[in-house]
Amino acid sequence: METVTITMKNPPALYLEAEHICPDEFAGKTTAQIAELHVYEGNVTSTLGKYFEISGNAGATAEETKIVVKGDVKKVKYIGMKMSAGEIVVEGSTDLYAGAWMSGGRMQVKGDIQAFAATAMKGGELIIEGNAGNYLGAAYRGDWRGMSGGKILVKGNAGSDVGMYMTGGEMVINGDVDVHLATHAEGGKITVKGNAPGKVAGQMVEGEVIIFGTIDVMMPGFKYVDDVDLEIDGTTAKFAHYIGDTGERHKKRKGQMVYGNLYQKI
């Protein structure tokens, strides 16, 4: 795998929209060609080379291309948007829409990310070493299809509306989450190792949510069923099992009503 390193040298006065920082765009291009890719600061279109120093080589295809992003990119949006293969490593923190609509490959952010990361993600792997913002793995506004595949790992905390309209894939959050986890979910699995304040899995049709910590206010649409033993990361523990949201529509499969499942560690 070939590596391209881009380093921020002229930070933007406002914010930069840089959806072309993506292995699919860099593949098969020389550093000079990469420097000519467009970026947008407000209504002004300029080039990647104006803001970043670019070194290394891109692979022939996206699979063979790794991008390392260095310097302060806290004001850069859309890094890794629509990536389908290859790898991105962001050394620090980045802004909105990181890995949005990604369908493959691996993206690692060593700092924090802001809202709308992994919007409608279809596949691949997103690893956030710091904290994630709101709407992680959620649907785009008005869409009923959130994250449908792939894996997300957040080592810190995540914000509100995580996994809204999620239909598939897997998400693990090592810290706490804010309100509205897995709202409207129709599939997928979310594991939260920390606490959730409430409004967990409201309007959930199908899917799985596992909470290790506390839930301050339980949704009335979730009904306790039984205690179960679950094995997660090699250790087995006892969880209270709830089904719901009983106020929402549900499908029948083999004559049985299919509910969303919520597990809380006892």
Added chain:
Amino acid sequence: MTKTVTDVVCPFCGTLCDDLEVSVTDDGKQILDVYNACAIGAEKFLHSQAKDRITRPRLQQPDGTWKDISYDEAADYTAKMLAGAKKPLMYGWSSVNCEAQSVGNEIAETCRACVDNTAAVCHGTTLIAVQDIGLPTCTLGEVKNRADTIIFWGCNPCHAHPRHMSRYSIFPRGFFTGKGHKSRKLVVVDPRVTDTAKMADMHLQVTQGQDYELLNAFRVAIRNEWLPDVVAGIPKEKIIEAVTMMKAGRFGIIFFGMGVTQSLGKNHNIDEAIAVTKDLNEYTKFSIMPMRGHYNVTGSGEVLAWQFGYPYSVDLTRGFPRYNPGDTSSIDLLNRGEIDAAFVIGSDPGAHFPISAVKKISQVNSVCVDPHITPTSGVSKLHVPVAFNGVETGGNAYRMDNVPIDCRKVVDAPEGMLTDEQFLVMVRDRVKKLKGVA
């Protein structure tokens, strides 16, 4: 002698009352009295007559004093600011007629600006919920003639929409509601005992910030599923009683306000309330309607959606419309430091935005177009006073149920004053010249 102008439309709240009568002097220059309006509406007409009103644009000087300039100079300044900015924000539009909003959108498109209206801090969350699951709604005429079960959720029309109850929702005797308020059941959901709540047949004093849970419990109760003993401070029996009452009516409606749109849960509260409405339609006829605040905030949403496809928080910086509240909404743009110029018209973010966002307005180049002196005009570099829409100029506005109503001019504006539309046309022509667009 005086003359009376009849069928005047009130340019204050989203109820858009169209039965006002205003007596004016014979020369049509001064308003003497306003009839049929509520206290707020009457005041809107009467304070346009203030003798100390600002009638010329004012530019703030480095020492904080204001210097009067001409409308031409003000249009030059505004056009230069908007055309020169990388990401200008054009916010407000809710107390402006649709004709002016359309001209404003043309400027935004030419300058590639962000356009947003006051829904961003009001019913924007409603619009998000509507995009997520739709809206079973009706007109206020249908409410007057048919509705027998009225629910006010997180709103206080006694004070915010004073004539709403007498014109449409509670007291009028309609075609199928001949007994007026005696034929209607009123449920109020509010954490406070408001004056509206005092009138209710049933007041559900929900725990603050738990409307989503209560709405969810309504849905569970509608489906006869298991419920916890208490949800959001309301006993299970009371929830079942309320749902039974709602199912039993012939035509029900949920009116909701900022108590649910801007409290914890935001768009999800409305999402769930719309789902409740949808579920109730299995048993009876039910509708839901947002209690829109400014008299033409609905119109701004209509004009934006008609021209750009989205009802608020539209970002045109890339030359095509994009929309994602959280990224393209005014407070986020300001707080994150994403914009480099602010143009505010027909609204007062200075009084309603968080102080951190107001500070940002004061730090960038800014223009405020407003007949009044407001906290926003105070922090802006240029203040352009204009004629009062609906008092000194007519134009189209949309009522809260999306019914367009033409406003009426009652008196002349002070001599030499322009309307919003006239000023915006001047700015638009200058912007087009600066940008080299024919």
